[in-house]
Amino acid sequence: MQKFDLIATCASGIEALVGRELRDLGYHVQVENGRVRFEGTVEDILRTNLWLRTADRIKIIVGEFDAKTFDSLFEQTKQLAWDTLLPIDAAFPVEGRSRNSQLHSVPDAQAIVKKAIVNQLSETYHRRTRLPETGALYPIEVAINKDRVQLTLDTTGESLFKRGYRVDKGGAPLKENMAAALVLLTSWKPDMPFVDPVCGSGTIPIEAALIGQNIAPGFNRSFICEKWDWVPAELSEKLRDEADSKANYDVKLDIAGYDIDQNMIEISKRNALEAGLADVISFKQMAVKDFKTDKINGILVANPPYGQRLSDQESVRKLYHEMGTVYRPLKTWSKYILTSDLEFERFYGNQATKKRKLYNGALRTDYFQYWGKPIWHHEGKREKA
Missing domain, CATH: 3.30.2130.30 (VC0802-like)
Structure with missing residues (x-):
């Protein structure tokens, strides 16, 4: 070949x-x-x-x-x-x-x-x-x-970020492949709790669930090369069957998405349903300041508003402060927050363990990472939530 x-x-x-x-x-x-x-x-x-x-x-x-x-x-x-x-x-x-x-x-x-x-x-x-x-x-x-x-x-056609599950979106949606990158840059494993506290249209939790169940992200879409005369249709079919057999639909995942806007929660649920993940992810209306959990060793990934317009900056920085207040006590959790506000740490109230420069579209952003200290069993395994 x-x-x-x-x-x-x-x-x-x-x-x-x-x-x-x-x-x-x-x-x-x-x-x-x-x-x-x-x-x-x-x-x-x-x-x-x-x-x-x-x-x-x-x-x-x-x-x-x-x-x-x-x-x-x-x-x-x-x-x-x-x-x-x-x-x-x-x-x-x-x-x-x-x-x-x-x-x-x-x-x-x-x-x-x-x-x-x-x-x-x-x-x-x-x-x-x-x-x-x-x-x-x-x-x-x-x-x-x-x-x-x-x-x-x-060979692709429409960009690979177009997975085919997004039936609706909010004001500033994160591209699906960027959401997947945010998950893959964390230390999350499928046996750990995963939370997105500002989930918008649900992209980050959906991508986490696709990763957790090992579902091929391009499974529900086609590619431009599949219409070419030298690309055999049976090969496409074979690879999709192979991908389906590699998916672990039975793995139990603990993934939750929250948003202050009930309308966004409804959109998230519709998108998760389209992705075949309606029963896998829990979506619920909740403000950042109201988040509480008894679970341990979790991963939190957030893409909050950036406050790019001066009129929004004050409310967004108040949100960053709330995040710091609510998340700091979660010592066993690792927190990962993406924003273009380079003063984020000052309002969050804590310096990040690590920062990574990423581009959200054309916009320069930093991925602020706060690594937790998981609790381990004496056999060397992580304590389960």
Whole structure:
């Protein structure tokens, strides 16, 4: 089976997580800014689309080369074996971006790449008329950075964060793959209590439940490459059956989501139902200041409002203060809180054990981590809640 050079693209700050996920799936990886390189067959393309929780897309690298002139871009693009990927009726829009390069005009770069591919396909398929472009979609990107050109073919389609379970959302929803990253950056294990005290539309608890039950995040959606003539439908089916057999639907999880807004709790319940997790997660209306628990050795993950507008800042910082007051006594719990307010620790009233810089979309945020001290059995096992 043909091997491809592949990249998993991702948000800045979580490349190491994507690398870890790929290594756990058995791949050799090279972690770079905003992406992780690996090699694989058609089967690996489908498997990684199905299983990666924190990536955005899986792309095939069709070619990489240096180009400082449009002639060079045209000739080197034309030399690539596009006909092995694109059938005669392929619809192949070309997107582009350029940074710190002599070929800085993105529309021109897109047009040149498009023309070169049309040229190569027309010669290969002996076409004298225009290519029809009436078939399946093959999205191509030309990315130029410091005169280095990378031509890729997107296998995913809609970004991997679109799991397919979100039927409704609140004002500032967290992307599903970012929510999964927040969970994977904690020390949570499925036998531990998990709480999101400001759950909004329920994304963080839902992603935790998918992780806890080992459910493939792409199980309930399709990928653009599944419509391509060289991607066998039976292979897709086989990998989905395999994923279904690996899920542990019977594992008992203790996952709760709370929000001050009853409307958001209803949305969370609808989303959990769509994800097949309605009986797995407990959602309840509750203000942060009212949270109490007798459970021990838990994990709390929160993505509270950031107070970006000055008018909101006072109420948000009051919320941070309430969080500190309520969570500090939970000595065996580890708390993880994401916000763009870099003064968060001052209002929370405690310095974080560790901070990690992450990007929530284009917004720079910090993940403030407060590590608890779990209570252990004398045999060295964690005390259960």
